Every structure is written in C-alpha cells, then in structure tokens.
Amino acid sequence: MIESFPPPSLGPDAIEVEGLRGTRRMLAVGGGRGGAGKSLVAQNLAVYFAQLGKNVILVDLDPTGANLHAQFGVTAHANPPSDETTEELAKGLIPTFVPGLSILPGPHDAIEPPLQLRAGRKSRWLSRLKSLPADYLVVDVGPGHAHLAVDVMLAADIAICVTVPEPPAIEATYRFLRAAYRRKLRRSLVRDRFRLSLVDRVMKEIGRLPSPLDVVRLLAKTDRTLAELAWVEATRMHLHLVVNQTRVRTDLELAGAMSGLAKRHYGMTLDELGWVEHDDTVWLTVRRRRPLLVESPTSKSARNIERIARRVVALTAVKTEPKEPAPPLPPVLTAPDHYTVLGIGRSSNDEEVRRAFKRQREIYATGGLPTSSLLDDEELAIAQARIDEAHDSLLDPVRRRAYDLSMFPEPDADRPDAQSVPRPALAAEQLMLQSELAREIGPDTEFTGPLLRKVRESQGIEIAEISSRTKISKAHLLALEDETYDHLPAIVYVRGFVTELAKYLRLDPAQVQRTYLRRMREKHVS
Structure with a gap:
C-alpha cells in the first residue's frame, strides 16, 4: 500500500504555463560519470512537473544501478515487464505518493540485461516509451556514453548533461559530447556506405573519440561536401548543462565557461541551464528516501533545482524558431x-x-x-x-x-558580444517571468520577498551583482527575499535596504518600501 500525500505548496514562485496541457515532452538526464547527480536532477524535475498538475512518468534507464524507486519508498520489479506493446509497457508503471507521478523502474535485480538494451530493439522501445500517456517523460539514462544512453539523449526534446566541478567529471562530459557527435554523424550517413567508410577512416586515423572540428578538418582535405555535412551535424547538436555540488564562485561560472568552450572547440550548443549548490540537505533526503522537493522544498539546493525546472518549462513553452544555417567552413578551418x-x-x-x-x-x-x-x-x-x-x-x-x-576591408554589421547574448534557457525563463509579472504588478501590489526575487530573476540579475553595486551584503539580500526577518538588522536599516533594492530593480521605491515593511511588521506582531 503506497502512502499518499498532497503535493507540497509551490508558493508564490509557482508557474502557470498555458498551452502545454495535452502535449508530450521527453527529457533525458545523463551525459557524465556516475555520482554526478543525474538521479537527483531527474527525480526532482519529475516531482516539480507533477506539482504543476502534469501527468509525469519517471523512467529509470540506468543499466548499472537502477534504484530510483528507493527514493520514493516503492518496491520495483526484479525483471522488467514485457515491452511488446505500449499497453504491456504501461503495466510496469508504479504510482508514487506524489500525485500525477509514476515510475517505470529499471530491472535492478535481473539476471540478464533487458531486451530493450540489446541492439535492434532500441528504436521500437523508444517509440513505445514515447507513446505512454504522460505530459512529461523524464528519463534517467545513467552514466557513460553507451549507444543506448546516447540514443536516448539524442531522441529527447531536452537533453540535460549533469557534471560536478571536478576534472574527471568534466572530462566525462566532454567525452559524452564527442561520443554523441560520432553517433549522430554515423547515423546521418547510414544510407551512404561510401561516405560512411570515409568518416570511419578519418576517425580511425585520429585514433580516439574525435572532436567535430578534428573530423571536419581531415574530411575537408579529401571531400569538402562531406566536411560541410559533418559540420552541419555538429551545429545541430543542442544539449543543456547542469553543474551540481557548486561551492565557490568559479564553480558557479563553470557551466557558462563550458558552454562557450563547447561552441568554440566543438561547434555544438551546450546551453547553460543552472547549478545546484552543495547542500547537506540532499544526502539527508536520500537517507529518508524522499525527493528533495518534497522533504525540504525551502533548502537552497531545492530552490536551485526549482529554477532549473522553471527554465525547462520555459524552454518547452516557447515556440521553436527556425534553425539558423551553419556557419561556413572557412572560419572553422582557420x-x-x-x-x-x-x-x-x-x-x-x-x-x-x-x-x-x-x-x-x-x-x-x-x-x-x-x-x-x-x-x-x-x-x-x-x-x-x-x-x-x-x-x-x-x-x-x-x-x-x-x-x-x-x-575587415569591407564594412559590415558588427557582431554582437558573445557574452552579452543571453543563454536560450535564461532568455526563455525571463520572457515567461516578465509575462507573469505584467499581470501581477499594479498600483496595489504588495511586494513580498518571493515577488522581489521573481522580479530580479526576470531581469537576469544575480544577488552578487546587486551586492556589488548597492554595498548590501548578500546575506541581507537573501534574507529580504526569503523573508527571514530574524537575519535582518533594525528596521531603519531594512528600510534603506528595500529602497536601494527597489531602485536597482527599477520598481517604485515608495510602494515597495511601504508594502514590504508593513508585511514585516505584521509578521513580527503575529
């Protein structure tokens, strides 16, 4: 008997996304070494979507340790159900105590590997998986760059790589990108055996998992048309990156740095999705066999994951724009x-x-x-x-x-600063928040801490930036947003903090100060 609990309140930051009901999205989480936090991200993304009222299926595809069921306190099947039809596959779904969320567990005690892991059945299994009745499919593909993991990541609407700020984990992420490119390029040439043999010969000459630019440079010496095709396949790759267990400033900047490096040296898009701070609350929730967003929704790591989930929702809500043509080869080769x-x-x-x-x-x-x-x-x-x-x-x-x-002998339009162009996930999140704030903020709006945070995030501003400009400590700014009044100084100082924060966010300082301090006094009285 599975104990049922009502979904935790999402608070003022809850997102109401219109136009998504009835759509089906597949998210895959993988792309790195084991222990980087893929299961943490996958299970809490699934919980977040379920809390939005969506029908969600969490798929455990980790071939080395399928144990997502343990985090929800349910018992999984020793062997997987039949996957001959979608109906048979659906019989393996196990409901959880989070309304709207079911798990398709992996065969954690099977003697033989399940059939869907063997060659020749992956495409049919993926097709049946996508046919399951759900608004969101969240797949934990596990570590490594085996063909199944790569195929699922490439087939997903949003593929998320998870890493940690450690050299072995970063190396594994770059290795996954190269393996995914190799797989994608070879599949694009499966009907052209001659060109496929040329690509295989080049890769054998390189002697390791090649970067896209290495392949393009060597192919350009013998077949420029094939080199252009190889370059187009690289530019069409679009994955997302989450950095887990961040501790210091350089850790927070790691995702942005890796995103730029992947674009410059691989030609592919590795979109920065966010980070999850190091937090002892995470291992406590594992010990208690409860997802982080259920057991400790106000912890700093839970808020990090909520922001990542919000960006994912924003990405799925925006309309897909036509892809820009790949840049020409000459700049790539010089x-x-x-x-x-x-x-x-x-x-x-x-x-x-x-x-x-x-x-x-x-x-x-x-x-x-x-x-x-x-x-x-x-x-x-x-x-x-x-x-x-x-x-x-x-x-x-x-x-x-x-x-x-x-x-540049010919005058041309100036290229935009690469660092000033917002990341797609961040831009989508900002557009969604700005749309919501346009309906929420008016002459009579009461400004709360969560609302001030929402305004800040809608403008893409970080706490550190405000602290640097206003000289208000980051601890006090966080206390204002969290409404932890015990961590704030006397009210005369808080009045100044709120006024400066409102000015920086281009809000009405008088209205923000009046409503925030009134709320603060009422909380103190109560």
Missing part, C-alpha cells in the same frame, strides 16, 4: 580573429577588452577546470598566446586600426 578570441564585438571599448581578456585568461588558465581534457598542453599554450596577442593588439589604437583594415 584561426579565429582577435574579437572572436576574446568573445567581443568590433565596437568594444578598452574597458570591455580588458574585462574579456581577464575572463578568457581565467577560462584558459593552466590547470583550469573548464579546459580539463578539452585541450592538451600544446593546444592550451596556443590558445593562451592568442588571447595575449588579441589583448595587446586591441588595446593599441594604431595596431587595432591596422588589424581592422587588414581583416
């Missing part, structure tokens, strides 16, 4: 220009050049986390030399003008 090296536009001033130089030097630092296994020592030295040369050339007015005339 060294990047100084502006591309620093990730800035041609109109950038000296201060922007200095900031970009500092950022790139941190990313390409010797022994740095973002470049773990991505570049060898020689390639890293070349990248560092290019950054230094770009910095010196662009800060010298005479050299910069001569360089611009030699590289």
Whole structure:
C-alpha cells in the first residue's frame, strides 16, 4: 500500500504555463560519470512537473544501478515487464505518493540485461516509451556514453548533461559530447556506405573519440561536401548543462565557461541551464528516501533545482524558431580573429577588452577546470598566446586600426558580444517571468520577498551583482527575499535596504518600501 500525500505548496514562485496541457515532452538526464547527480536532477524535475498538475512518468534507464524507486519508498520489479506493446509497457508503471507521478523502474535485480538494451530493439522501445500517456517523460539514462544512453539523449526534446566541478567529471562530459557527435554523424550517413567508410577512416586515423572540428578538418582535405555535412551535424547538436555540488564562485561560472568552450572547440550548443549548490540537505533526503522537493522544498539546493525546472518549462513553452544555417567552413578551418578570441564585438571599448581578456585568461588558465581534457598542453599554450596577442593588439589604437583594415576591408554589421547574448534557457525563463509579472504588478501590489526575487530573476540579475553595486551584503539580500526577518538588522536599516533594492530593480521605491515593511511588521506582531 503506497502512502499518499498532497503535493507540497509551490508558493508564490509557482508557474502557470498555458498551452502545454495535452502535449508530450521527453527529457533525458545523463551525459557524465556516475555520482554526478543525474538521479537527483531527474527525480526532482519529475516531482516539480507533477506539482504543476502534469501527468509525469519517471523512467529509470540506468543499466548499472537502477534504484530510483528507493527514493520514493516503492518496491520495483526484479525483471522488467514485457515491452511488446505500449499497453504491456504501461503495466510496469508504479504510482508514487506524489500525485500525477509514476515510475517505470529499471530491472535492478535481473539476471540478464533487458531486451530493450540489446541492439535492434532500441528504436521500437523508444517509440513505445514515447507513446505512454504522460505530459512529461523524464528519463534517467545513467552514466557513460553507451549507444543506448546516447540514443536516448539524442531522441529527447531536452537533453540535460549533469557534471560536478571536478576534472574527471568534466572530462566525462566532454567525452559524452564527442561520443554523441560520432553517433549522430554515423547515423546521418547510414544510407551512404561510401561516405560512411570515409568518416570511419578519418576517425580511425585520429585514433580516439574525435572532436567535430578534428573530423571536419581531415574530411575537408579529401571531400569538402562531406566536411560541410559533418559540420552541419555538429551545429545541430543542442544539449543543456547542469553543474551540481557548486561551492565557490568559479564553480558557479563553470557551466557558462563550458558552454562557450563547447561552441568554440566543438561547434555544438551546450546551453547553460543552472547549478545546484552543495547542500547537506540532499544526502539527508536520500537517507529518508524522499525527493528533495518534497522533504525540504525551502533548502537552497531545492530552490536551485526549482529554477532549473522553471527554465525547462520555459524552454518547452516557447515556440521553436527556425534553425539558423551553419556557419561556413572557412572560419572553422582557420584561426579565429582577435574579437572572436576574446568573445567581443568590433565596437568594444578598452574597458570591455580588458574585462574579456581577464575572463578568457581565467577560462584558459593552466590547470583550469573548464579546459580539463578539452585541450592538451600544446593546444592550451596556443590558445593562451592568442588571447595575449588579441589583448595587446586591441588595446593599441594604431595596431587595432591596422588589424581592422587588414581583416575587415569591407564594412559590415558588427557582431554582437558573445557574452552579452543571453543563454536560450535564461532568455526563455525571463520572457515567461516578465509575462507573469505584467499581470501581477499594479498600483496595489504588495511586494513580498518571493515577488522581489521573481522580479530580479526576470531581469537576469544575480544577488552578487546587486551586492556589488548597492554595498548590501548578500546575506541581507537573501534574507529580504526569503523573508527571514530574524537575519535582518533594525528596521531603519531594512528600510534603506528595500529602497536601494527597489531602485536597482527599477520598481517604485515608495510602494515597495511601504508594502514590504508593513508585511514585516505584521509578521513580527503575529
């Protein structure tokens, strides 16, 4: 008998997304080594969607340790049910105490591997899996880059790679990207055996899982058309990245750095989705066999996952825009220009050049986390030399003008600064929050801590940025948003904090101060 509990309240940050009911989305979580937190992300994403009133199926596809059922306190089947039909597959679903959420557990005690893991049955099994009656399918594909894991990630509407700020985990993530590219490229040529043999010959010549640019450069020497096709397949790859167990500032910046490096050195999109802070609450919930969003929804790690889930919902809600054509091959086969090296536009001033130089030097630092296994020592030295040369050339007015005339003889539209363009997930989240706030904020709105957080996140502003500009400590800003009044100083100081925060968020300072302090006094009285 499964104990049933009402879903926990989502609070003021709950998202009401219109137009999604009746649609089916498949999310896959994998792309790294074991122990990085894939199960944590998968199970709590499933819980979040169920709390939104969706019908959700959580699929445990981890071949090395299928144990998601234990986190919900249910007993799984030793062997999987028959998957000959969708109806037979649906018989294996086990309801959980979270309304709307069912688990399709893996065969954790099977003597032989299940049939769907063997060659020739994966496509039919995936087709039946997608036919299950659910608004969301959340699949935990497990660690590694075996064919099943790669195929499920490539078939998903949103594929999420999870890593931690450690060199072995980052290396495993880059390895998964290369394995996924190899799989995708070979599948695109399955009907052209001659070209497939050329690709296999090139990969054998490289002698390891190749990066897309390595494949393109070698193919361009013999078959430029095939090289262009290989490059298009790389640019069409779109995965998302979550960094788990973050502790320091550089950990929080890791996802953005890896996203830029994957685009520059692999040609593929690895969209930054968010991070999950290191939190002892996580292992406590594992000990209690309860999902994090159910057992401790107000913990910092739970809020991190809620924001990731909100971005996923925003991504599934926006209309898919036509894909831009892949960039031409010549820029891929030649060294990047100084502006591309620093990730800035041609109109950038000296201060922007200095900031970009500092950022790139941190990313390409010797022994740095973002470049773990991505570049060898020689390639890293070349990248560092290019950054230094770009910095010196662009800060010298005479050299910069001569360089611009030699590289860009024809005037053209300036490229946007790569670092100022919002990530797709962040942009989708901001659009959704701005739409909600347009309906929520008016002359009589009472500004609460969660509402102030929502306004801040809708503008893509981080706590650290506000703290740096207003000189209000991050602890006090978080206390304002969390409404933990015991952590705030005297009310005369809080009045100043709220006023400065409202000004920074471009809100009416008088209205925010009046309503927030009134709420604060009422809470103190009660």
